[in-house]
Amino acid sequence: MKGIYQITNKQNGKKYIGSSTNVFKRWEQHVTDLHYGLHHSHLLQKDWKKYSLNDFTFEVLEYVDDKKDLLKIEQMWIDGEEMPNLYNVLTSTTMHSISAPS
Incomplete structure (x- = not known):
């Protein structure tokens, strides 16, 4: 299922917003990367x-029919949030992230 998803920290309300052609498989990849300390968002x-x-x-925020619309719609969701409330390390889906641990 293609769509826009959100990972939310229930303790502080911070969010990570992303998109994928398979949102549930992407969640599994996030969990694996986080478990092993390899996640791109430090x-x-x-x-x-x-x-x-x-x-x-x-949670899935929105299902998307056309793969080519994923980044545009993801950007709209990111733009609707205040950056201090996000785990996303970049504000634009057109840029690729290289994040270093802090």
Whole structure:
């Protein structure tokens, strides 16, 4: 299922917004990367270490029919949030992230 998803920290309300052609498989990849300390968002990784899996929720924000619309719609969801409330390390889906641990 193609769509836009959100990972939310229930303790502090911070969110990670992403898109995928298979949102549920992408969630599994996030969990794996976070478990092994390999996640590209050092902000999310830091809080994942501080809290636990049970402190995070995963939800699909919107299903998308056409793959070519994923990034545009993801950007609209990101633009609707205040950056300090996001784990996303970049504000634009047109840029690729290279995040370093802090």
